[in-house]
Amino acid sequence: PVKIVVTRTLMITADLLAGLALATLILGLDCITFFKEDPRVKLKMCYGAGAILGTGSLLGLTGSVWYAVDVYVERAMLVSHNIFLGVHYDFGWSCWLGMAGSTGCFVASVLLTCCLY
Secondary structure, eight states: OHHHHHHHHHHHHHHHHHHHHHHHHHHTSTTOOTTTTOHHHHHHHHHHHHHHHHHHHHHHHHHHHHHHHHHHHHHHHHHHTTOOOSOOOOOOHHHHHHHHHHHHHHHHHHHHHHSOO
């Protein structure tokens, strides 16, 4: 179904953006000697990592919450009409883990973009 494909696309894109943000953040650390000649470049890399991480977290939250709401609405509709199709989607620990991870990425993004001096 389309909802599964879109959810997977959003989650995979969020994972790739989080990995890119981690690499950018590591290069922006003071202890890394790469780009050491200009300290403002390292600060801009940390801000960029926060922006990338924020984008990824919003995509991850959108995919996780959309899937959970869609599963809940589908199940509520089928139960209210006493219909069982034999196949139903369920959200378990992976859905909650996706929501928690995306929320953590969002908090880290806010800290990187708002609290760096």
